Amino acid sequence: MPRLLTDQAIEHYHREGYYFPVRVLDRREAAHQLSLLQRFEVAQGNPISGAQRSKSHLLFQWVDDLMRHASILDAVEDLIGPDILCWNTLFWIKEARSETFVSWHQDLRYWGLDTDDLVSVWLALSPATVESGCMRVLPRSHKGDLLPHDDEYQPHNLLTRGQEIAVPVDEAAAVSMPLQPGEISMHNVRLAHASTPNRSDNRRVGLSLHYMPTCAKQTVSQWDSAALVRGEDRFGHFTNTPRPQKDxxxxxxxxxxxxxxxxxxxxxxxxxKVRETL
Ligand SMILES: O=C(O)CCC(=O)C(=O)O
Structure with missing residues (x-):
């Protein structure tokens, strides 16, 4: 018996490479999480940026709690089984009326991981609409070989290298994944995805969480870390991240x-070149 997703949702995810929307937080909880981010940004006098965006569960206790949220983990367990590591937690923010965008790319091309089973959960903390530049995915692009990518380093691209799929992408086949605060989408690590600039008057705030089975390995660096968030790690390929006792x-x-x-x-x-991303 699945824990949270329906059999149809699970089948859709494996066939198409994505599934959305799934509500994991009620609106009040989602607004509270957003207020915690905003409180931090007001205190530091700047929006969260650079390395603060990545592995954020190590900086913010509330992100560590979100990463272990039972509803999110139930959905992930339905897709990849009960022994789960979280490799990264990453903020994706587009200010209102900003040019910030994400080019078409496949995550597995750059992450050095040897697993096809990684699920990227994208949690909306503010409305992610077509107008504000919600994520778009190319159904079934997780099947077959990874596509070639070029590094473009465009200034408004949220991706580290501005990596972009170097062959034509069939935009007409793309599916937009609008989300309301507290809802998640899930996509496979091989799936091509992108997003357009924010044409709305609202800030678009999302947190992505990258979950993989404990058997996954890092193939590019000698050392890497991940958080054991459910079940047992019988492999020990990643150093388990410490849990912050406070922000x-x-x-x-x-x-x-x-x-x-x-x-x-x-x-x-x-x-x-190496650059700090937005
Ligand atoms: O937030 C976006 O628009 C893109 C996010 C993304 O590329 C990802 O979660 O892998």
Missing amino acids: FDPIAVEFHERATDAVREILFRDAE
């Missing part, structure tokens, strides 16, 4: 520096 817990902050350095090394392997 900016010194032990977790120190670990965050090492962990994001390792991720940066993986993502920029063989790249012409």
Whole structure:
């Protein structure tokens, strides 16, 4: 018996490479999580940016809690089984009326992981609409070989290298995945996806969480980390990340520096230039 998803949803995910929407937080909870982010941004005087966007569960206790949220993990377990690591948690923010976009890409091309079973959960903390530049996916593109990519480094691209699929993408076949605050979409690590600039008056705030089975391996760097969020890790391929006891817990902050350095090394392997993303 599935824990949260219907049999049809599970079948759709495996066939098409994505599934949405699934409500995991009620609107009040989602608004509370957004207020925690905003409180931090007001205190630091700037929007969250650069390395703060990545492995954020090590900086913010509330992101660590979200990463372990039972409803999210139930949905993920329905797709990849009961022993689950979370590799990364990453904020995707487009300010109102901004040019910020994401080019068509496949995540597995850059992440150095040897698993096809990684599920990217994208949690909306504000409305992600067609107008505000919600995610778009290319159904069934998770089947077959990974496509060639070029690094374009466009200034408004949220991706590290501005990586872009180097063959024509059939835009007419793309599916938009609008989400309301507290809803998630899920897509496979091989699926081609992208998003357009924010043409709305609202800030679009999303958090992606990258879940994989514990048997996954990192093939690019000697060392990498992930959080054991459910079940048992009988493989030990990743160092388990510490749980922050409060926001900016010194032990977790120190670990965050090492962990994001390792991720940066993986993502920029063989790249012409290294840059901090927005
Ligand atoms: O937030 C977006 O528009 C794109 C997110 C993305 O590329 C991802 O979650 O893998």
